[in-house]
Structures are given as C-alpha cells and as structure tokens.
Amino acid sequence: MPGQPPVAAPPVAAPAAEPIATPVSIIKPKPRANGNGNGSHGHGNGNGHHEVPARALQLDLPYAADFDTGVRLMQQIHEVLRSSSGEDQVIIRLPKEQETVLLKARFGVNCTDHLVGELQRILGNAAVLVQ
Secondary structure (H helix, E strand, O other): OOOOOOOOOOOOOOOOOOOOOOOEEEEOOOOOOOOOOOOOOOOOOOOOOOOOOOOEEEEEOOOOOOHHHHHHHHHHHHHHHHOOEEEEEEEEEEEOOOOEEEEEOOOOEOOOHHHHHHHHHHHOHHHEEEO
C-alpha cells in the first residue's frame, strides 16, 4: 500500500550443520567355555533358554589423552561394576582420536540406584544411561 513502510521478510535460518560421522568399532567379549566339556552350552535338551537382558547400562567415558589416567578410570569403573552382579548388559563407549570403540562387558550388572549413582559420581550424570 502506498505510504506504508515495506514489510521486512522474516530472517532465513542458516542450514543446520551436518553431524560429523565418527567411525565406531565394536569389540564383543570372547565366548567362555561352559565347563561341562561337551560344548553344548546346555542347549541340547531345550533347557538352555536364555532371556535377553531387560536393560542395558551404557557408559560414555571421557577421552583421556594420558594413558595412565585412562587406565585408572577404567579400573575404578570396573571395581564399581563388579560390585553389582546381575543380568543387565554393560556397554562402554570409549572415545579414541579418530573413532569411538564400543566395549561389551563379559559380565552383567544389576542396575540399582546405588550403582547408577556411583557411576554418575565418577563420570557425570550425562555419561551414564540406563536403557
């Protein structure tokens, strides 16, 4: 309309940055021998039913440029995890310079409030996730 100032166009949002894809390596635990010597792992008679763990505990470890610091942190976390034996799966995300390594523990834990709290005290709240 004549006599009115022109209406400014709304600002255009900048395109969102593409997420940087970090390669991920998955290291699974080696299978253990069942100890009965026949290699059947208890599955021969149908009694070997194994339930999938109801939960998974994911730990995101910080990058440690110093090897000794990283080893001490892993030892501290291992002690806490071993104090809470159970059926919940443990997945540890370990950042490296060019990739992230996923480690799956050979043992399970019981994801109690005490365990999660102790891990959050060591790693921080955002680094501990129960799925």
